[in-house]
Amino acid sequence: MNINGKVAKENTYDAIVIGSGISGGWAAKELCEKGLKTLVLERGRMVKHIEDYTTATMNPWEFKHRGAIPQNIKEENPVVSRCYAYNEATEHFFVKDKEHPYVQKKPFDWIRGYQVGGKSLLWARWTQRWSDLDFEANAKEGIAVDWPIRYKDIAPWYSYVEQFAGISGNKDGLAQVPDGEFLPPMEMNCLEKHVQKTLKNLYDDRHLVISRTANLTVRHNGRGPCQYRSLCNRGCPFSGYFSSNAATLPAAEATGNMTLRPFSVVQSILYDKDLGKATGVRIMDTNTKEVMEYHAKIIFVNGSTLNSTLLLMNSKSDRFPNGMGNDSGELGHNLMDHNYNCKVEGEYEGFEDTYYSGRRPTGTYLARFRNFGNDSQSHFKRGYAYACGGSRAPFSDVSETAIGLPLKQDQTQLGPWKFGFSGMGECLPYHENKISLSNDKTDEWGMPLLEFDAEYKENERAMAKDMVQTAMEMLDKMKFKNITDKKESRNIGLNIHEMGTARMGRDSKTSVLNGHNQVWGAPNVFVTDGACMTSSACQNPSLTYMALTARAADFAVNELKKMNL
Amino acid sequence: MKRKTFIKQLGYGSGATLFLPSALLVGGCSHTPVDRTALTEVDVPFLDDLGETIIPSTPTVPGAKATAIGEYIVLMYNDCMSQEDKAILVKGINELDRRSAQMFEKSFLDATPEQRLQLLEAVQTEAHTYQLEMEGEEAADAHYFQILKGLVLTGYFTSEIGMTQAREYLPVPGKYVACMPYAPKDKVWAL
Ligand SMILES: Cc1cc2nc3c(=O)[nH]c(=O)nc-3n(C[C@H](O)[C@H](O)[C@H](O)COP(=O)(O)OP(=O)(O)OC[C@H]3O[C@@H](n4cnc5c(N)ncnc54)[C@H](O)[C@@H]3O)c2cc1C
Ligand code: SF4
Numbered sequence: 195m196n197i198n199g200k201v202a203k204e205n206t207y208d209a210i211v212i213g214s215g216i217s218g219g220w221a222a223k224e225l226c227e228k229g230l231k232t233l234v235l236e237r238g239r240m241v242k243h244i245e246d247y248t249t250a251t252m253n254p255w256e257f258k259h260r261g262a263i264p265q266n267i268k269e270e271n272p273v274v275s276r277c278y279a280y281n282e283a284t285e286h287f288f289v290k291d292k293e294h295p296y297v298q299k300k301p302f303d304w305i306r307g308y309q310v311g312g313k314s315l316l317w318a319r320w321t322q323r324w325s326d327l328d329f330e331a332n333a334k335e336g337i338a339v340d341w342p343i344r345y346k347d348i349a350p351w352y353s354y355v356e357q358f359a360g361i362s363g364n365k366d367g368l369a370q371v372p373d374g375e376f377l378p379p380m381e382m383n384c385l386e387k388h389v390q391k392t393l394k395n396l397y398d399d400r401h402l403v404i405s406r407t408a409n410l411t412v413r414h415n416g417r418g419p420c421q422y423r424s425l426c427n428r429g430c431p432f433s434g435y436f437s438s439n440a441a442t443l444p445a446a447e448a449t450g451n452m453t454l455r456p457f458s459v460v461q462s463i464l465y466d467k468d469l470g471k472a473t474g475v476r477i478m479d480t481n482t483k484e485v486m487e488y489h490a491k492i493i494f495v496n497g498s499t500l501n502s503t504l505l506l507m508n509s510k511s512d513r514f515p516n517g518m519g520n521d522s523g524e525l526g527h528n529l530m531d532h533n534y535n536c537k538v539e540g541e542y543e544g545f546e547d548t549y550y551s552g553r554r555p556t557g558t559y560l561a562r563f564r565n566f567g568n569d570s571q572s573h574f575k576r577g578y579a580y581a582c583g584g585s586r587a588p589f590s591d592v593s594e595t596a597i598g599l600p601l602k603q604d605q606t607q608l609g610p611w612k613f614g615f616s617g618m619g620e621c622l623p624y625h626e627n628k629i630s631l632s633n634d635k636t637d638e639w640g641m642p643l644l645e646f647d648a649e650y651k652e653n654e655r656a657m658a659k660d661m662v663q664t665a666m667e668m669l670d671k672m673k674f675k676n677i678t679d680k681k682e683s684r685n686i687g688l689n690i691h692e693m694g695t696a697r698m699g700r701d702s703k704t705s706v707l708n709g710h711n712q713v714w715g716a717p718n719v720f721v722t723d724g725a726c727m728t729s730s731a732c733q734n735p736s737l738t739y740m741a742l743t744a745r746a747a748d749f750a751v752n753e754l755k756k757m758n759l
Numbered sequence: 760m761k762r763k764t765f766i767k768q769l770g771y772g773s774g775a776t777l778f779l780p781s782a783l784l785v786g787g788c789s790h791t792p793v794d795r796t797a798l799t800e801v802d803v804p805f806l807d808d809l810g811e812t813i814i815p816s817t818p819t820v821p822g823a824k825a826t827a828i829g830e831y832i833v834l835m836y837n838d839c840m841s842q843e844d845k846a847i848l849v850k851g852i853n854e855l856d857r858r859s860a861q862m863f864e865k866s867f868l869d870a871t872p873e874q875r876l877q878l879l880e881a882v883q884t885e886a887h888t889y890q891l892e893m894e895g896e897e898a899a900d901a902h903y904f905q906i907l908k909g910l911v912l913t914g915y916f917t918s919e920i921g922m923t924q925a926r927e928y929l930p931v932p933g934k935y936v937a938c939m940p941y942a943p944k945d946k947v948w949a950l
Contacts, residue, residue, distance in 0.1 A: 251930075253919070253922075253928075253930065254917045254922060254949075255917055255918050255919045255922065258834075259834070259835070259838060259839055260831075260913070260914070260917040261917070262835070262838075262839045263839070264838040264839055265838065265839050265840060265841060266838075380935060381935065381937035382937060383937045383938055384937070384938040387937075387938075421931050421932065421933050422932040422933065422934060422935045423930070423931055423932065546941075547940055547941055547942065548938050548939065548940065548941055549938075549939055549940070549941035549945075549947075550935070550936055550937055550938060550939060551929075551932065551934075551935070551936040551939055551948070552929070552932035552933070552934055552935035552936060553932060553935075553948075553950065554935045554937075587947070587950070588926075588947055594887065595883065595884075595887050596883070597812065597813045597876070597879055597880060597883050597908065598812065598813070598814075598815055598876055598879075598880075599815060599817070601813065601814065602814050602815065602817065602820075602822070602925070605814075605912065605916065605925070606820075606925050606926060606946065606947060607943055607947065608941060608943075608947050
């Protein structure tokens with residue numbers, strides 16, 4: 195009795211946060227700063243800021259394979275090998291398919307990072323705000339369910355997280371990507387400025403801006419500034435970009451309220467039917483395989499979209515026989531990822547006597563113009579943005595046909611300027627696009643494997659076609675040469691913006707979470723990562739996860755104080 | 760032209776019959792070409808010289824040989840290439856060995872730099888023609904010289920010499936200059 199009581203007490207906190215990535219890091223910081231004793235459970239290993247960035251300052255020639263991934267590793271891990279950021283310098287931050295299997299009823303590239311910091315170490319740091327164009331879309335078009343929030347609900351929280359994270363950007367005054375609290379913007383190069391101007395002359399609705407990016411152009415909150423190496427996904431020794439490891443976790447740590455427990459896979463959330471709320475979590479220690487329980491008043495679920503939903507689905511009880519919060523039957527459904535199946539490039543004749551110096555760790559952003567303002571498309575709903583960039587490198591026609599001295603010369607001299615468009619399209623939430631639990635396969639940590647059954651549909655395909663055509667048209671109008679469609683073709687999932695599967699909504703019959711990210715029927719459980727998204731917009735989503743997390747944490751602590759939880 | 764027939768004519772596996780009079784196939788050469796089944800350490804000097812012919816030394820900047828390009832190619836061959844590309848490359852190296860013997864009655868290693876260049880320029884032309892023929896063909900095999908040249912270029916420009924001498928390398932730029940003047944004599948950044 196006594197002993198049990200003592201263990202129970204030792205294992206009891208005010209709050210538990212599951213996952214230490216972008217959203218979990220924010221939950222930890224906010225809850226700790228508000229005075230809650232917080233246990234952060236992370237399934238992966240510890241990654242100490244700077245100290246554990248083992249490749250951060252290595253020169254290319256110091257890598258055994260100069261950055262390339264060996265063929266046998268590629269063959270064993272085909273999914274992660276398709277990720278553009280997976281290479282010899284970053285591979286230790288990516289999950290290998292082989293070690294963490296899942297079932298693909300249809301192809302789905304699931305890219306994961308299991309360590310303290312999650313994928314915040316790896317991300318490309320693009321951070322455009324969403325707007326009411328996005329939050330109102332479902333309601334206006336009668337698609338899926340309405341978002342329970344609008345821009346005005348989240349705007350102050352965007353400001354709040356931007357101010358801490360440090361987002362460089364320009365106030366461009368565009369309604370579809372509202373301005374935020376920006377550090378000075380990075381600059382566009384000569385060709386990008388030219389394209390910006392030319393597009394403005396040719397069209398009313400094509401606005402090329404510098405991408406808002408979580409890289410610090412000036413020193414900010416004791417971090418940075420960025421040194422323009424563009425090696426961010428190895429971890430930054432200058433703390434020049436936002437990651438959990440560089441920013442939120444140190445802030446949480448500084449309060450003295452955080453206990454961070456790596457190597458801890460949360461298997462399920464414990465529910466008390468009489469209390470009508472969750473009481474804690476069951477975990478497995480991945481080193482000892484010991485199973486134990488931790489208790490808390492509130493629980494934040496931040497395992498990254500699909501792992502969060504997996505956890506809810508695996509938390510079955512009398513009250514929730516089909517998974518926690520699943521009164522609606524929507525848990526696991528409405529899986530989305532952006533559609534990036536568009537890559538177009540052209541060469542520009544001109545500006546031969548200009549170049550740039552330093553490696554800017556971001557690009558330019560052509561904000562959405564489809565089905566917005568005066569534009570209306572009959573073949574598809576919603577819209578897309580383009581990630582764009584102008585660059586110059588050696589390589590001209592000479593290199594195609596020459597060897598010896600002319601080749602060497604051509605390779606050490608600049609070729610023409612190039613400009614590229616990569617489409618980033620919204621994906622609609624379809625009930626049929628879903629994940630479910632395997633009923634016969636489990637992993638090493640006692641969790642059922644996830645099964646994927648999702649695909650792009652007609653709307654996404656029609657949009658991708660338009661992205662390619664429109665990009666080629668713009669390049670042509672701007673008098674670019676050698677315009678090529680790179681025929682980009684990616685599986686759903688590879689754009690690493692997986693969203694949905696535990697959507698927010700206005701009632702428990704059609705959604706899993708309410709407008710404060712509370713699980714319907716388990717009000718002290720909050721899901722604030724991509725799982726909660728009701729639609730996908732076309733902007734990179736992580737800034738929105740941050741803002742929703744800070745907002746939900748504030749709400750949760752207020753509710754606790756009011757004794758409502 | 761159909762892909763299959765074209766590859767056959769190019770002589771994959773069956774000797775470079777398309778490009779050489781058969782009379783040259785017999786007799787007279789002091790070098791006996793090797794019919795490799797794999798690339799190994801033994802091939803490093805040969806690969807070094809192939810690399811040096813593709814990216815030669817110039818008065819101020821060493822060429823591919825100085826970057827140990829042969830070692831790099833063997834490493835990539837062992838660790839990083841697909842089975843298909845490996846097979847194409849080995850056949851190609853055998854072919855270069857054979858053609859060197861036929862054309863110069865010498866191994867590539869013993870041939871003069873001019874002879875080496877002459878042979879590889881011919882092969883470059885063949886590879887380019889092949890590439891044009893294959894344009895639009897889905898899943899066409901690469902030409903072996905395309906693979907070899909790609910390896911030499913990547914290996915050279917990711918080496919310390921390639922990055923810091925042939926191009927200019929800034930490990931920590933510290934700032935971003937969005938627009939600056941450039942003249943053809945200026946170096947380009949190693950990335
Ligand atoms: C190469 C790349 C580029 C990207 N670029 C951008 C970009 O430019 N802009 C953008 O907005 N987004 C980008 N993303 C996506 C972005 O990284 C994710 O949206 C973001 O990291 C999600 O945050 P999260 O907290 O939900 O998940 P993560 O950051 O993935 O963290 C989840 C954490 O939870 C842990 N975990 C999972 N399950 C459990 C469990 N059962 N028990 C305990 N712990 C668990 C994991 O180990 C992990 O550490 C990019 C991603 C990649 C890989
Ligand atoms: S580009 Fe900036 S933020 Fe990225 S690694 Fe370099 S210094 Fe750090």
